[in-house]
Amino acid sequence: MSFYESWLLPRLIGCACGSRPVARQRARLVPLARGVVVDLGFGSGTNLPYYDADLVSRVIAVEPDRSMLDYRRDRRRQDIPVQDVVAGAEATGLPDACADTVVVTYALCTIPDAPAALVEARRLLKPGGKLLFCEHGRAPDAGVARWQARVEPVWKRLAGGCHLTRDPVALVQAAGFTCETLEQRYLAGTPRFAGWTSRGTAVPVAG
């Protein structure tokens, strides 16, 4: 792994994912998690401060990049156990129905096979469990979407494989979830090509 990938990239991602508008999205979503939580594409654990220790018994951190897991390990919480699983979200190796909540934030853009990761999320959820997601993606405005398509090839190389043109809500629905809540907006203080955000909760469609 290059110096860029192992040292600089975790820090750049940490800055982008720790911005104030993104933090506000996390603050609205992550406290909804309950019980055993699987956090897909955990990164360096930016969601951790937002979990409610009275509601969450354990977080299973699924992340294929060891340098992301190690970055800011010293800031892990004492009141919620975190289990590292070094694996892709597409095939976690975790047992069926082990999670009350699956959380995926700003990772469906990067996970190479996002549809497979969401099928895995379905497999991991216990009956009655929920998927919580917050993702950037393809903007509804044609002009912005055109820019996203233009910028994406370069962006992907600089931002660790992050896509700008994926539609997270369509991905969630195609994997057999139905959205219980959904809020979409351009994030304040964020360039529009990277700022169209979808935050929601979803449950598996019965059957």
Ligand SMILES: C[S@@+](CC[C@H](N)C(=O)[O-])C[C@H]1O[C@@H](n2cnc3c(N)ncnc32)[C@H](O)[C@@H]1O
């Ligand atoms: C932009 S970061 C987001 C991290 C974190 N979820 C957050 O909200 O800040 C995207 C993360 O997806 C991870 N990733 C890449 N490929 C993955 C895969 N196949 N499965 C799970 N995560 C993956 C990257 O290593 C990176 O940590």
